[in-house]
Amino acid sequence: MKQLLFLIAVSSLVRGVPTQSTTEPSTIPPIAATETPPTYDYIVQIGFNLDEENVPEYLVNLVYTEASSKTITTDDIFSLYGLKTIDRTTTLNFLEKLGFSTEKVFSLDGFDKFLTELRVDFKEFYNRVIIERLNITGNPLRDVLVALNIDINNFSMGMAYGEPNPYDEFRKGNYTNEAVLSALGKADRTLDELFVACRDEFVGKALTFTPERIVEILVRYDFGKDAGLSLWNALGLTMEDVYAVPRFKQLLNELNRELNKVPCLGVLTGTTNISINRKVYETWSNDENVVQPYAESVTRKFILQVLEKEGTEWDNIFLFRAKAVEPYDGDIPSISIGYMKEDIQNCKFVTLENETIVTTDVANAHRHGNHMHIPKGNATSLIPGSPLICDKKLFALAREISGDDIILDTFTASGVAKTFLNGRWLSVGILVGVCVYFL
Structure with a gap:
């Protein structure tokens, strides 16, 4: 009897031990990741105040x-x-x-x-x-x-x-x-x-x-x-x-209204750098001694003061230093620059409409030297500086409408000679020239 009870107890213990089994990997497909739509926080609207x-x-x-x-x-x-x-x-x-x-x-x-x-x-x-x-x-x-x-x-x-x-x-x-x-x-x-x-x-x-x-x-x-x-x-x-003098007050008010009459855009290509099309710069270049430009985010609550122009080799895009006007807790967003060597596909043209971001798919952007053309579609007006974004990089800034196309300027310089005129490259160019001469 005792032997029977012992066998029953052992049998119970054996049944209670979990067994390991090898199974095939799950065939349930993984949940597809949902891509967050871009917010274009790096796009800023350029405005102007008088520098008193x-x-x-x-x-x-x-x-x-x-x-x-x-x-x-x-x-x-x-x-x-x-x-x-x-x-x-x-x-x-x-x-x-x-x-x-x-x-x-x-x-x-x-x-x-x-x-x-x-x-x-x-x-x-x-x-x-x-x-x-x-x-x-x-x-x-x-x-x-x-x-x-x-x-x-x-x-x-x-x-x-x-x-x-x-x-x-x-x-x-x-x-x-x-x-x-x-x-x-x-x-x-x-x-x-x-x-x-x-x-x-x-x-x-x-x-x-x-x-x-x-x-x-x-x-x-x-x-x-x-x-x-x-x-x-x-x-x-x-x-x-x-x-207190009506005519001088009128002159300053007219200047301020004229500068802010047409909206202009720029793009943050660094936390302290704003890329601006030449066309945008020309809106205030004649009065830059009395004008203080600023850049206001179109999606976030931060304003940057536009400072001096930086030296670049680009033909029609200027780079300006900027700093926050007031302390801002969040990160200053930015986008990388893309350098166009040929036609490019699957881009988005981003602009403002009634102070709201509007995007247009661009199947093909055609390169023409230091600028590119994209179809204007139904557009009858253009905000200078509107960007062309391709593969999460900034490739161009809008200049003007010409015929059925929008003309955008790219981040390119015309000719090697211009590149060599830039300080460091000039030194390298001279060194190379001397070496070639003696060889």
Whole structure:
């Protein structure tokens, strides 16, 4: 009996041990991986802001070179600089800052230059400023003339009858600072009152001149664009002063609107590099001294400031350095550049439509030297800089529509000679040339 129980127990243990078996590999097919559609995060829209630090130089240049074509008036210029209301102390301060002798400016010779350049008749000036504006007449006027050591009889005869020349008689007077202060004291007037009366007379006359005439006078006395910019800084003019003059405000607003009128695209080909078509660059190249371009992601919330242009060998594509305007937690996306040696197939043309990414399949892109053609299809307009993506690489940036095609520029340089002109390659080229010569 005991033996039977032992056999049963052993049998149970044997049945409970798991057995190993060899089976054929599973014939169930693996689940196909779903490819994530591209988001094109590396495409950026190029926009423009005014670089306020460079607005002074930009506007001063317009005043000196393009006033008429920009319909800038002399009144606009004088209003900007505050010359219609400037006081004597401010005038003395900016003259000293600019290195002009105040003694020479406020001298008989300086007065003579004002009369001559602004074509002011002395008798008219005397009557309007001394008699009417300062209201110096009668005995106070006689006391003023005596204090200035002017011959009263000759001067009065000249003013009444033209002989002798009243201005010649006036020039014989004493115009030291002490004499002028004494003369003004006789009439109970101040230097500041005299300055304001003279300022209004001369400014009023200057406002009848064209900006070109004013600039011509200034340049003749070595007051060119650099001095105009120095005066801006000496007076401490601000953007608030600029926008207070309607014409200058309008000019800057027009510039900003014109630059941002047509959307333009660029592509991040590195975390700090943006590739831009020449056509896009030309939208701001003439005004790049006053324009600050920026690149805004069309799919993510980051903005890059476009910095200086990098040197490349490409014909029609420029590379710009860029940096984030504000801290951005995510990675800055980018795409590799593809270099086209022949026609290429199965690409996507990517552009914006109503601020939304739109792609078009391109079966064949045909190479023509340093650019390529793709069919325009139903497109009637084009956003410059729209990219052609092939095999997850950037091959070209759109330039323009021509006939039934879209023309795109590729990342190519024309000719070996141009390549050798690039710094490092020039050295290599010279070395190779020398070796070939001696061999």
